[in-house]
Amino acid sequence: MLRRLAVISALLGVAFAALPARSARRPRYGGTLRVEMGASLASLDPAGAGSSPEEVAALAQIGPLVFEHWGAVDTPVGAAGSGAFRVTSWEAGKRAVFAANEEFREGRPFVDSIEIVMGRAAHERLVDLELSKTDLTEIAPQDARRAAEQGVRVSASQPDELLALVFVEHDAPRTSGSIASGNAAGRAGGRASGRPLAPAKEEVMGQALSLAIDRVAIVNFILQKTGEPAGGLLPQWSSGTAFLFPAAAPSAADLEHAKELSKEIAAAGPLVLGYDSADPLEQSVAERIVVNAKEAGMSVRAQAIPGAGGGAEKSRSAALQAGHVDMELVRWRMTSPLPGEALMDFLSRIYAGPLAGIEAGALPETASPEDNYKQQRAVLSTYRVVPLVWLPQVYGLSARVRDWKAPVPGENWPLADVWLDTETPTGVQ
């Protein structure tokens, strides 16, 4: 008996000695991570990388791979090559290869190299994922469900990008002061064809639209349930108070109220809603808003705008400045998971855009949940910013990618932590 136990014990000891190396949780070194992205970067230098929102976002993901840090204002810190990877090949706008930095102070990355193919269209990236020709790529939120149904591994962040409707600020000066509705009448505004739409009417129109837009339908049908209806300027997971800004589907009473409001406004032709011509999601949402507005007795026309939708700054592009658009769709990504910091960034965009010329209430350095709530309430009561939905960042992964965690706002892609399970079959799952 003792001899049998000794033999068994020895055999188990041998088996256990092999465990750490074969554990699915234990990272392994080696392999090339293949990444595809839509943007085409000309350079890793922020000055020469390009200025479209896609290019800026791509630079913010690739740049930190080769620099020690990536500053808060999208600027590299440290010499190139001080990061987790070093550039070994760069074909501007097309392809880049990075090799693991053996001397990286936080430890060598697990993968030996990363190959990034740039300028791939969304449908090409999805096909490549399905055929296991790539390991990691971004997926549009509205495509996430279909991709998952096709067998693609999908990783989604918390919803951290706000899709909102904002009234376009035109050049006419505004009266400074409180943003309470009583001051709205003192503001001037321009509108399509030079017909001015008084700010008070904008406010009424914004309120009517806010009541009439079916955010739940946008999430369920356009986004295929990848996202959340938005009533406030911060998502529930970040602020804990989003439930105080209802975003349910409009009730019959809401629609009736919206109709009453729209009757108050003298019809002077349709309101023009601009959307980014390169963004199919914005186009679908804009068309849905047109339908919702019609149900409430309002006339809204959707109009594609080249380059719109990249944020408040971008939205003030030449096309908008020309005065052909009354309102536009914008997509704003949170810069921090912390509600105070994220709201501060949104407010800076709002008070430089739809509420330009209006004095913002001071947000304390360490804002309490109540401070954040009051600031949101103040902005939303103007109805010049109408939140629609919260979108997550969605990524498609090949079967062999391990330890990938969708980054939270303000974080970069954790490519130094990712490792490849090279023994996992790479075929379609």
Place this chain on the structure above:
Amino acid sequence: MRPSRGLPLGIRVALYTIVLGLFLSGAPRVSYAQAPSELPKSWNDSVARLADEVAAAMSPTVVKLDVENISSLDVSSAGAIEAAVRVQLQRHSFSFAAEDSAAAQSVARLQLSLSESAAEYVWVVQIINDQSDGAVAPVMIVAAPKADFADAAAGARTLSLEKRFVCKQAERFLDFALWKDATSGEVTLLVLGTNRLTTYKPAGSQWQLSRTSPIPQAAPPSRDPQGTINLAEGKITVKGFACVGDPDLGEGVRCSASKPIRSLGGPRIDIPGFPNSLGTDVKGSCRGDFVFLFTAEGDRTQSDSIRGRLTKGIPLPLVPSGNSLEFDGPVMALHPDPADGSARAVVHNLKTGEYEAYIVTATCGN
């Protein structure tokens, strides 16, 4: 491991049932009068502030308090907070209409929502007025720090696998050990970090930093550092080094280079019947079977669990046995403790971002 007692199965089941019944019947129920003392002080302060704000917004009257928990707080914590709010409102001379009374239909309604943000709990009271004609309800909001309220009551579990929380810290560590001085009886906590060994002494319910001794690091440092403390042999090992020293670090530790081992992910050895996860053997046996502990299969972005498995030996497989211990993040390391048949687990809590030390004990029972 502790051997099972020799009582017949039927008697043991009966005894267990009686003991469990006594325990459950004696468990305190949430009552408004007791609740405030059950909450952490910071939570009590938040509750008091919330009640103060309600009292400032409306005159004391009969109210109906509705509560909704949309946070990760468990039912008992939410109940304790609700009770505390009621007590605080009563101190401001509010009273509560009975749930089913006719008066409850007409009194002012307070909606208490227990929510949470990315950083803290957020507790909200809305004063609902049905005659407000669509106006925004007055809102009072307070924040409360996220404390692991559930941990306070976790010690009462009766499982075949038990975990005991030892300590936690923001910085990653590889192993830990509790060393008891045979003469003084004083306990020392050793924590092996990636580049130092630190000792702590007990100070009340906390651990107080005692000494730190640096440990040379392999160059370049590993992204997946590993190391162990072996109290029996009086040494620690980290990748590339073996160090010796006395457990209280009176003279620091002396390290010398050892043969570097680097897992380069060579061909995986498939052993039929072995789970594809972290595991360790545990000293002792259970009804003659060898005892092992294994984590769940998954990667380091997921929550994890530890479960016991038994085998009579070769051939495998290892048969799952008993309950699972759940963790809010991956088990980063699992080391056997040859002295008492337990294992040491280092867990990366994905909710808090902190690294936590647990002692996992397997008890052989029914």
